[in-house]
Amino acid sequence: MLTYRDLAGRVGAAARTLGPDRRLVLLETRNDVHTLVHHLGALAAGHVVLPVPAGRDHSAILHTYDPDVVVTPEGVHHRRDGSRHDLHPDLAVLLSTSGSTGSPKLVRLSRRNLTANAAAIADYLDIRRTDRAATTLPMSYCYGLSVVHSHLLRGAGLILTERSVVDDEFWQLFRRHRGTTFPGVPYTFELLDRIGFDAMDLPDLRYLTQAGGRLPAERVRRYAALGADRGWQLFVMYGATEATARMAYLPPHLAATRPASIGVPIPGGSFFIDHADGWPDGTGELVYRGANVMMGYAHSPADLALGAGGDTLRTGDIARRTADGLYEVIGRRSRFVKVYGLRIDLQAVESALAERGVSAFCTDLGDGLAVAATGPTDGAALRRLTAEVAGVPADTVRAATVPELPQLPSGKPDYPAVRLLAGRPVDPPDTSDLRSIFADVLQIEPAAVTPERSFVDLGGNSLSYVTMSVRLERALGRLPADWQRLPVRDLERAGRPPRRRWGATLETSVALRAVAIVLIVGSHAGLFELWGGAHLLLGVAGYNVGRFCLTPLPRRERLRHLRTTIAWIAVPSVLWVALTLLFSDHYHASNLLLANKILGPHDSMTAGRLWFVEVLVWILVGVALLCASTAFDRWERRYPFAVAAVFLGFGVALRYDVLGLDLGRDAWFTVLAFWFFAAGWAAAKATTVWQRLAVTCVVAVGLIGYFGDPLREVMVLTGFALLIWLPAIRCPAGLTVVAGVVAEASLYTYLTHYQVYPLFDGHPAVGVVAAVAVGVTLTQAMTMLRRRLLPVRDQPLLHQRGGDDAVVADQAGGDHGAAPRRGG
Incomplete structure (x- = not known):
C-alpha cells in the first residue's frame, strides 16, 4: 500500500535523480510503482517523457530520437550530462502512434493537453476519491496512461498490476483492494466472455470503460444489460492518441439502445462534420476541436522544438450527426483499422511489405487483418511478416499466397476477394532447433542464444553471415526477409515451406x-x-x-x-x-x-x-x-x-x-x-x-x-x-x-589463387577449380582451428524482466500533494 504522501516523496526523489536540466527521458513502462514514480518525477521536474513498453526492441526510437536519459525497470541510465535536444517549453509527453510501420512517428503532447484530457475524463466518468482503477492496459498506450492521469487528478486509487484479466490473481487483487473500475479494449471483452465474467461477484465494481476500437453492437448491448442488472455502468468511448486519448463517450443510459454510436463530445470538446465527396449529405469527415488536441507529430528530433499546430484534429472517420445529437462513425476516409486497440494503416502495411519484396493487398477482417500476396513466400511466412510490420500478434492475421493479386474490372484491388482468399488455412509450421546452429556458427554458448535475440544482436558479421545463411536455408527450406534482424523465436516459428516449392532461396x-x-x-x-x-x-x-x-x-x-x-x-x-x-x-x-x-x-x-x-x-x-x-x-x-x-x-x-x-x-x-x-x-x-x-x-x-x-x-x-x-x-x-x-x-580463394592456378599452366579450367578448392579447404580448416583455439563466447542477456508489482496508490493518508497533479 502506497499513500499519496509516500508517492509525493518518491516522485520528488525521482525528479532529483533525473537532474535539473530539462531533458528527453525514454521510460520503459510496466504497470508498477517504479514506472509511475519516474513518469511523474520526470513531469514534475519539467522533462519530456517518451513512454515505451518494457521488454521490447526500441532500437528504432533510440536511433531516431537519441534520448538523454533511459529509465528501465532496472534503473536510471544517464546517456549524457544535460541535453542535446531543443525541447519546446510546452512539450511534456511523446507517445508512439499505435501500429506504426515506418520510422518512429510520435505524437507531441503538452501539459495543457494532458491536463485537459484528464479533467474531461474525470468529469464525465465522475471519478471519485474512493475509486480504485486496475491497470489492465500499459502506461505506454494513451488509453492506459489516461486512466493513470485522470485518477491521480481526482486523488483516486490505482491498482498497479501486470496481470491479465484471465488470471485468477488479477481478480483476487481486484477484490482485495475493492476495485471499482478497469479499462478494456475489444479484445479484453472477448477474454471476459471466456472466463465467465457475467457470473463474477464484484461488489465494489462501479463502471467499466471501453475504447481502442469498435466493440460489436451486440456485445455493447449485452454488457450494458449486465451492468444494469449488477449495478455498474458501461462507458463506450472514442478517441485517438492525437487527442491525448479521448474525444467522445456514449452516456451509459444509451448503451442498450444506441450501441453503434460514439456518443457525444467530451466536456470541453466539440465535433463538426466536413462534407466528403462521395458520401450522402450530412455525412463527412469527423473533425474534433478541443484543448486536448496534440501539438503535432514528431518525425525527428528537430520536431521537438516545434510549437502547437492548433486545436483541431481531422479524425479520418466518416460520420454523421443524428437527430438526437449523437454521432455515428460509418466508414473510414483512409484505410485504417484497429486490432487489439492498435490503429493499423493498411496502406502502410502494404508499403512495408513491398519494401521487403512482397507485393500484397491488405484489408481488415473485423478483428484482424487479411492479406494476399504474390512472390516466393508461403502463407505461414506471409502471416508472420504481415504481423511483424503491422505490430500485431500473428494469430490476428489471415494470409494467402496467390498467382495474381485479385483486382476489380476497374483495376482497383478486390479487397472482398482478399478476405475470401485469406480464409483458407495456412501451412502448419514445422520448427527446427536453430539455437544450436547459431551457437555453432557464432561460437557462443547455447544458453546465450535467447529467443529475443537476432543474428546481429549475437555478434554476427559479414563473414559469419554466409555460413549462417546456408545453414538456415537447409534448416528452414528458405530464408525469411531480413532474417539477420529477426529474433530467434521468429525464425523458429518459420518452419519449412510446402515441398511443392521449387528450389531454395539464395x-x-x-x-x-x-x-x-x-x-x-x-x-x-x-x-x-x-x-x-x-x-x-x-x-x-x-x-x-x-x-x-x-x-x-x-x-x-x-x-x-x-x-x-x-x-x-x-x-x-x-x-x-x-x-x-x-x-x-x-x-x-x-x-x-x-x-x-x-x-x-x-x-x-x-x-x-x-x-x-x-x-x-x-x-x-x-x-x-x-x-x-x-x-x-x-x-x-x-x-x-x-x-x-x-x-x-x-x-x-x-x-x-x-x-x-x-x-x-x-x-x-x-x-x-x-x-x-x-x-x-x-x-x-x-x-x-x-x-x-x-x-x-x-x-x-x-x-x-x-x-x-x-x-x-x-x-x-x-x-x-x-x-x-x-x-x-x-x-x-x-x-x-x-x-x-x-x-x-572468397577471402582465402582471393589470397591464394595467385599461387595456385599457375601450377596448372596450359589448363586454366583446372587451375580455376583448384584455386577455388584450395580456398574452400583453407576456409574449412581455419574455421575448425578457430573453434578449437578460441574460447566460446558467453553473450550477456539484453533484457531481464522482473516480477509483477501489485500495489495501490490510494487516498489513505490524506495528503494529495502537488507532484502527482503536475503529472496531469
Missing part, C-alpha cells in the same frame, strides 16, 4: 560473392576475360558493413563488430603474405603492412596483386575511426541513408578527381575506389524506392567510362542493380549450397 549478396570470386580467378587464370569482380566485391563489402556493423546496437558493440571484421580479413592476409615470402619474391615487406599501394614498390608486377584486400582493410579502419566519434555515431544513427549518401557523393567526387590528384587508372586499385564500397553501404541503408533509385542512378552514371570497357561497366552495374533491388533469388537447392560454400571461401 541471398543476392551471397550469390554475387560467389560469382565475383569465380570471375576474378577465371580472368586471372586466362580462362576468360570478365573483369570487374573485385569492384563488385567491394560494393558487397560496403553492403554488408551497412547491414552488420552499422546497426542500432550501442557504439561499443559497433566498434567491436568492426574490429572483428578487420581482424578476420587482415590477420589471414598478413599470414599468407609472410608464408609466401618464404618461397617466392612475389610480395614485398610493404605487403605485410597491407600498404603496398601507399609505400610501394609501385613498379612490381606482383606486389600490387592484393590491392583489393588492402583497400578494404583501410576503408574499414577509416569507418571504425569515424564510428569511434560520438558525433558521427549519433548522426549515422539519426540519418543512416543520408550519411551513406554523403560518403557516396564524396567517393564519386574522388572518382571524377575534383581534387586534381590526377591518379588516372591507378585510382581503380587504390582507396579512391572507395565509392564502390560507399555505393554498397548506401544500398544497405536505402529503405524507399526513391532512395534505391538514387543509388542505382549514381552507380550507373559513375560507371560510364570508368573502365573504358562497356562490357565491364555493364557487368558491374548489373551486379549492383541486383544487390539494390533483388534481396534474394530462387535457384536449385544444390546450387545454393555450392554458392554458399564458394562465397564463404
Whole structure:
C-alpha cells in the first residue's frame, strides 16, 4: 500500500535523480510503482517523457530520437550530462502512434493537453476519491496512461498490476483492494466472455470503460444489460492518441439502445462534420476541436522544438450527426483499422511489405487483418511478416499466397476477394532447433542464444553471415526477409515451406560473392576475360558493413563488430603474405603492412596483386575511426541513408578527381575506389524506392567510362542493380549450397589463387577449380582451428524482466500533494 504522501516523496526523489536540466527521458513502462514514480518525477521536474513498453526492441526510437536519459525497470541510465535536444517549453509527453510501420512517428503532447484530457475524463466518468482503477492496459498506450492521469487528478486509487484479466490473481487483487473500475479494449471483452465474467461477484465494481476500437453492437448491448442488472455502468468511448486519448463517450443510459454510436463530445470538446465527396449529405469527415488536441507529430528530433499546430484534429472517420445529437462513425476516409486497440494503416502495411519484396493487398477482417500476396513466400511466412510490420500478434492475421493479386474490372484491388482468399488455412509450421546452429556458427554458448535475440544482436558479421545463411536455408527450406534482424523465436516459428516449392532461396549478396570470386580467378587464370569482380566485391563489402556493423546496437558493440571484421580479413592476409615470402619474391615487406599501394614498390608486377584486400582493410579502419566519434555515431544513427549518401557523393567526387590528384587508372586499385564500397553501404541503408533509385542512378552514371570497357561497366552495374533491388533469388537447392560454400571461401580463394592456378599452366579450367578448392579447404580448416583455439563466447542477456508489482496508490493518508497533479 502506497499513500499519496509516500508517492509525493518518491516522485520528488525521482525528479532529483533525473537532474535539473530539462531533458528527453525514454521510460520503459510496466504497470508498477517504479514506472509511475519516474513518469511523474520526470513531469514534475519539467522533462519530456517518451513512454515505451518494457521488454521490447526500441532500437528504432533510440536511433531516431537519441534520448538523454533511459529509465528501465532496472534503473536510471544517464546517456549524457544535460541535453542535446531543443525541447519546446510546452512539450511534456511523446507517445508512439499505435501500429506504426515506418520510422518512429510520435505524437507531441503538452501539459495543457494532458491536463485537459484528464479533467474531461474525470468529469464525465465522475471519478471519485474512493475509486480504485486496475491497470489492465500499459502506461505506454494513451488509453492506459489516461486512466493513470485522470485518477491521480481526482486523488483516486490505482491498482498497479501486470496481470491479465484471465488470471485468477488479477481478480483476487481486484477484490482485495475493492476495485471499482478497469479499462478494456475489444479484445479484453472477448477474454471476459471466456472466463465467465457475467457470473463474477464484484461488489465494489462501479463502471467499466471501453475504447481502442469498435466493440460489436451486440456485445455493447449485452454488457450494458449486465451492468444494469449488477449495478455498474458501461462507458463506450472514442478517441485517438492525437487527442491525448479521448474525444467522445456514449452516456451509459444509451448503451442498450444506441450501441453503434460514439456518443457525444467530451466536456470541453466539440465535433463538426466536413462534407466528403462521395458520401450522402450530412455525412463527412469527423473533425474534433478541443484543448486536448496534440501539438503535432514528431518525425525527428528537430520536431521537438516545434510549437502547437492548433486545436483541431481531422479524425479520418466518416460520420454523421443524428437527430438526437449523437454521432455515428460509418466508414473510414483512409484505410485504417484497429486490432487489439492498435490503429493499423493498411496502406502502410502494404508499403512495408513491398519494401521487403512482397507485393500484397491488405484489408481488415473485423478483428484482424487479411492479406494476399504474390512472390516466393508461403502463407505461414506471409502471416508472420504481415504481423511483424503491422505490430500485431500473428494469430490476428489471415494470409494467402496467390498467382495474381485479385483486382476489380476497374483495376482497383478486390479487397472482398482478399478476405475470401485469406480464409483458407495456412501451412502448419514445422520448427527446427536453430539455437544450436547459431551457437555453432557464432561460437557462443547455447544458453546465450535467447529467443529475443537476432543474428546481429549475437555478434554476427559479414563473414559469419554466409555460413549462417546456408545453414538456415537447409534448416528452414528458405530464408525469411531480413532474417539477420529477426529474433530467434521468429525464425523458429518459420518452419519449412510446402515441398511443392521449387528450389531454395539464395541471398543476392551471397550469390554475387560467389560469382565475383569465380570471375576474378577465371580472368586471372586466362580462362576468360570478365573483369570487374573485385569492384563488385567491394560494393558487397560496403553492403554488408551497412547491414552488420552499422546497426542500432550501442557504439561499443559497433566498434567491436568492426574490429572483428578487420581482424578476420587482415590477420589471414598478413599470414599468407609472410608464408609466401618464404618461397617466392612475389610480395614485398610493404605487403605485410597491407600498404603496398601507399609505400610501394609501385613498379612490381606482383606486389600490387592484393590491392583489393588492402583497400578494404583501410576503408574499414577509416569507418571504425569515424564510428569511434560520438558525433558521427549519433548522426549515422539519426540519418543512416543520408550519411551513406554523403560518403557516396564524396567517393564519386574522388572518382571524377575534383581534387586534381590526377591518379588516372591507378585510382581503380587504390582507396579512391572507395565509392564502390560507399555505393554498397548506401544500398544497405536505402529503405524507399526513391532512395534505391538514387543509388542505382549514381552507380550507373559513375560507371560510364570508368573502365573504358562497356562490357565491364555493364557487368558491374548489373551486379549492383541486383544487390539494390533483388534481396534474394530462387535457384536449385544444390546450387545454393555450392554458392554458399564458394562465397564463404572468397577471402582465402582471393589470397591464394595467385599461387595456385599457375601450377596448372596450359589448363586454366583446372587451375580455376583448384584455386577455388584450395580456398574452400583453407576456409574449412581455419574455421575448425578457430573453434578449437578460441574460447566460446558467453553473450550477456539484453533484457531481464522482473516480477509483477501489485500495489495501490490510494487516498489513505490524506495528503494529495502537488507532484502527482503536475503529472496531469
